[in-house]
Amino acid sequence: MTRILAYTDRISVAPGGSVQVKVSCDGLDHYHARLIRVIQGDVNPSGPGYREEVVDLDLGGPIPGRFQPIHAGSYGIVEGAPPLDMGKSFSMQALIWPTLPGCGPQTILSYEDPNSCAGFRLYMDAAGALAFQVTELQGNSDSISTGSPLFAQRWYLVTGEFDADSRTLTVFQVPQISTPKVQDRHKNSKVSTIGTFEAGSDAVIMIAAHSGCERPALEHFNGRIEAPKIFTRLLDEYEKVNPGTAEDRELIAAWDFSVGISTDRIIDASENQLNGLLVNLPARGVTGHFWNGDEHCWKNNFDHYAAIHFHDDDLYDCEWETDIEVKLPDSLKSGVYAVHLQSGSEEYYTPFAVRPPRGTRSAPVAFILPSASYMAYANNRIGIDVPETEIVTGRLVQMNPIDLFMQTHPEIGLSFYDVHNDGSGVYYSSRLRPIVQMQPRQIGHLGGVGSNLWQFNADTHILGWLDQLEQPFDVITDEDLENEGGQVLEGYKAVITGTHPEYYSVGMLDGLQSYLNAGGRLMYLGGNGFYWRVSFHPTLPGVIECRKSEDGIRVYPPPPGEFYASFTGEYTGLWRRNGRAPNELVGIGMVSQGFDCSSPYILTEASRDPRVSFIFEGVEGPVVGDYGLSGGGAAGLELDATNHAWGTPPNTLVLATSERHSDLYLMTPEDMDDPAPGLGGSEAEIIRAEMVFFETPKGGAVFSTGSIAWCGSLSHADYNNDIARITGNVLQRFLDPTPFPVM
Amino acid sequence: MSRYRLSDEDLKYAVEFRANPLGTPSPGLQRVLNLLRGGPKKGKYVLIVKEPFRRWNLGRMPESRGEPIEIISEIEYTDLAEAEWDVFKRRWKESTGQDLEQELA
Numbered sequence: 109m110t111r112i113l114a115y116t117d118r119i120s121v122a123p124g125g126s127v128q129v130k131v132s133c134d135g136l137d138h139y140h141a142r143l144i145r146v147i148q149g150d151v152n153p154s155g156p157g158y159r160e161e162v163v164d165l166d167l168g169g170p171i172p173g174r175f176q177p178i179h180a181g182s183y184g185i186v187e188g189a190p191p192l193d194m195g196k197s198f199s200m201q202a203l204i205w206p207t208l209p210g211c212g213p214q215t216i217l218s219y220e221d222p223n224s225c226a227g228f229r230l231y232m233d234a235a236g237a238l239a240f241q242v243t244e245l246q247g248n249s250d251s252i253s254t255g256s257p258l259f260a261q262r263w264y265l266v267t268g269e270f271d272a273d274s275r276t277l278t279v280f281q282v283p284q285i286s287t288p289k290v291q292d293r294h295k296n297s298k299v300s301t302i303g304t305f306e307a308g309s310d311a312v313i314m315i316a317a318h319s320g321c322e323r324p325a326l327e328h329f330n331g332r333i334e335a336p337k338i339f340t341r342l343l344d345e346y347e348k349v350n351p352g353t354a355e356d357r358e359l360i361a362a363w364d365f366s367v368g369i370s371t372d373r374i375i376d377a378s379e380n381q382l383n384g385l386l387v388n389l390p391a392r393g394v395t396g397h398f399w400n401g402d403e404h405c406w407k408n409n410f411d412h413y414a415a416i417h418f419h420d421d422d423l424y425d426c427e428w429e430t431d432i433e434v435k436l437p438d439s440l441k442s443g444v445y446a447v448h449l450q451s452g453s454e455e456y457y458t459p460f461a462v463r464p465p466r467g468t469r470s471a472p473v474a475f476i477l478p479s480a481s482y483m484a485y486a487n488n489r490i491g492i493d494v495p496e497t498e499i500v501t502g503r504l505v506q507m508n509p510i511d512l513f514m515q516t517h518p519e520i521g522l523s524f525y526d527v528h529n530d531g532s533g534v535y536y537s538s539r540l541r542p543i544v545q546m547q548p549r550q551i552g553h554l555g556g557v558g559s560n561l562w563q564f565n566a567d568t569h570i571l572g573w574l575d576q577l578e579q580p581f582d583v584i585t586d587e588d589l590e591n592e593g594g595q596v597l598e599g600y601k602a603v604i605t606g607t608h609p610e611y612y613s614v615g616m617l618d619g620l621q622s623y624l625n626a627g628g629r630l631m632y633l634g635g636n637g638f639y640w641r642v643s644f645h646p647t648l649p650g651v652i653e654c655r656k657s658e659d660g661i662r663v664y665p666p667p668p669g670e671f672y673a674s675f676t677g678e679y680t681g682l683w684r685r686n687g688r689a690p691n692e693l694v695g696i697g698m699v700s701q702g703f704d705c706s707s708p709y710i711l712t713e714a715s716r717d718p719r720v721s722f723i724f725e726g727v728e729g730p731v732v733g734d735y736g737l738s739g740g741g742a743a744g745l746e747l748d749a750t751n752h753a754w755g756t757p758p759n760t761l762v763l764a765t766s767e768r769h770s771d772l773y774l775m776t777p778e779d780m781d782d783p784a785p786g787l788g789g790s791e792a793e794i795i796r797a798e799m800v801f802f803e804t805p806k807g808g809a810v811f812s813t814g815s816i817a818w819c820g821s822l823s824h825a826d827y828n829n830d831i832a833r834i835t836g837n838v839l840q841r842f843l844d845p846t847p848f849p850v851m
Numbered sequence: 852m853s854r855y856r857l858s859d860e861d862l863k864y865a866v867e868f869r870a871n872p873l874g875t876p877s878p879g880l881q882r883v884l885n886l887l888r889g890g891p892k893k894g895k896y897v898l899i900v901k902e903p904f905r906r907w908n909l910g911r912m913p914e915s916r917g918e919p920i921e922i923i924s925e926i927e928y929t930d931l932a933e934a935e936w937d938v939f940k941r942r943w944k945e946s947t948g949q950d951l952e953q954e955l956a
């Protein structure tokens with residue numbers, strides 16, 4: 109199941125367009141490929157049954173399998189460096205803030221010929237001490253270390269140099285704060301055993317890694333690097349102790365990371381203009397050595413944000429070669445599709461949306477495939493890295509083949525639910541890598557007792573429901589909404605969300621809001637939606653940024669001074685902390701989560717209001733949804749409820765509410781201003797899902813369920829149940845163009 | 852991580868768990884579970900799915916990323932309640948030295 113991996117270049121394509129599929133096989137000679145439409149991905153024997161539809165399209169093959177590696181770890185690379193040799197003195201300097209000193213050699217700055225590996229580099233040695241190495245053409249090398257390990261999370265000015273007159277190598281590490289009883293200021297020199305090297309015309313300069321002969325980069329740095337410089341002279345003592353004092357004489361390069369923070373470029377401020385490229389998106393817009401708390405937004409004081417945080421597990425784009433180009437038939441109907449790759453018992457699905465051609469609609473209903481939330485959760489290690497998962501799910505954690513694979517292959521990259529190897533938070537997540545959890549048939553960890561589905565596969569409960577209703581629908585992804593705004597939703601009679609559309613950009617939110625403002629009808633069939641603000645990169649495809657500032661349920665808090673997105677300069681965090689609480693959009697907002705069992709809803713008095721009689725046709729009540737594949741009830745996993753203080757419209761009707769949850773359901777930290785006993789689901793009144801309805805100004809309306817588990821109940825008793833009836837009643841009325849009365 | 856320590860007072864909760872390992876625990880049993888389920892990653896018992904929804908092996912987690920999950924292939928379960936009770940007994944023994952089957956006999 110994990111010997112074939114793949115990803116596509118795009119997540120959304122119109123009929124007639126093409127998709128590039130990038131495949132890697134681990135020891136498989138050949139594989140077969142076919143295009144399928146995803147209908148129902150749940151393989152639970154108690155569920156509605158797995159269903160896919162094969163598209164009659166020849167993708168060629170059998171296709172020869174080949175291995176394509178993933179090289180995680182970020183670094184900067186500069187080509188076209190002027191030749192250097194040992195006929196003249198030279199020096200390298202940088203400010204560094206290491207995070208994992210002592211965890212293997214880690215490069216700060218290197219100048220090497222990638223063919224011969226001749227050159228020199230400044231690095232931390234295996235013990236975490238500053239070291240400097242010279243390697244000659246035949247591979248012989250000589251190095252010197254201070255022998256004094258650096259401390260983590262501490263700024264140092266580090267210098268390595270070669271004195272051509274005395275033939276000596278020198279290293280000097282200077283902590284920027286001196287601390288009694290901590291002896292980490294050290295200098296060391298020796299006469300070099302290497303007489304000469306010629307790292308000639310092909311030499312590359314790398315920051316935070318050095319060029320390996322077998323792979324693109326080796327011995328990545330973990331931590332922050334600021335203002336790396338190379339001189340063709342020796343630095344004096346004052347310059348070696350005081351950052352920013354080295355004069356610009358005989359400079360080869362001086363990179364200023366405070367320039368171009370939103371980009372993947374690094375700018376050399378010297379006359380040589382040795383500008384370079386960052387690979388695998390190290391974190392920018394992070395505080396540097398000069399940051400003092402006066403300014404919290406990098407746009408207002410670039411000098412305080414002149415550092416880049418590199419990680420040995422950063423990954424943006426695997427840059428695999430294309431193995432299959434799928435040219436989609438012009439007549440292909442909109443939907444969620446996947447290229448299915450198979451070799452014997454090994455298989456992989458790489459899904460994408462087929463959207464209607466730009467500016468057109470092919471159905472009255474649009475389903476928004478929450479691709480930004482899939483990216484946010486991409487390859488999350490909640491099941492394998494987080495030991496608390498058993499306690500919060502209330503049962504043993506089950507490891508499926510993808511979990512076993514991710515445990516031994518961390519190079520597949522991280523999600524917004526993980527921390528880097530050095531414990532720092534993950535700011536960026538991309539889809540230009542295999543996302544093993546984004547496949548039909550896959551089982552998650554947080555989906556509750558029953559099918560235990562999450563995100564992509566949980567959303568197939570909606571696809572399956574629409575399919576059995578024979579309801580034509582278009583699929584629009586988050587990226588389409590980001591790129592085209594509300595226009596992409598214009599004219600749809602109803603728009604349906606996924607089960608967990610948690611991550612929204614300002615463009616997406618504006619798009620959805622403008623659809624509603626124009627009289628659109630929205631069915632929010634999930635929970636914990638519209639929660640975190642994310643930013644798409646202005647030019648790089650397939651990547652989003654999220655910093656979970658202030659509060660909210662999160663695995664790490666970004667450090668002080670880092671609450672602004674590097675991609676766009678936006679203030680990050682919860683949408684409710686950005687003045688646009690989900691309550692304003694959909695009437696409800698996140699109040700609690702728990703991942704064991706779900707509960708039924710109890711209909712309220714308001715459910716008998718004539719305004720909503722269409723919703724409950726054929727529904728008896730008062731208990732609805734005491735069944736389902738996501739925890740055994742319709743109200744569960746993550747719950748939303750009304751809150752007028754956060755903008756729930758005053759015309760909102762609370763139609764039903766869940767009344768009892770287990771004590772594994774807990775309040776969100778953002779609502780827990782003053783902790784007091786009784787925070788669990790059996791006691792705290794705030795812990796409930798609320799099903800709501802309200803009309804919008806131009807004859808539109810919103811129906812929200814407030815529960816991720818809702819759609820797990822749709823297929824119960826062969827779709828003959830109250831949850832399916834309520835959802836279907838809402839859809840039928842929303843398809844009716846008769847405006848909802850405003851008065 | 853829980854600071855609670857098991858005593859003979861908790862045997863009644865072991866009886867409660869044995870009767871319904873997949874049920875909603877009483878507050879007293881929840882406190883016991885918070886301790887027994889709340890250990891660190893290294894050595895943590897997990898289930899390895901052999902056949903989804905049908906068959907599992909017992910497994911144990913390694914300490915760090917990159918290391919394989921240990922699969923104890925000679926211990927197999929076909930029922931999740933049975934798996935929960937088995938792991939409960941193992942953890943109880945590791946925590947107290949007591950063999951629960953004997954204690955409850």
Ligand SMILES: [Fe+2]
Nearest residue numbers: 608610636746
């Ligand atoms: Fe979430």
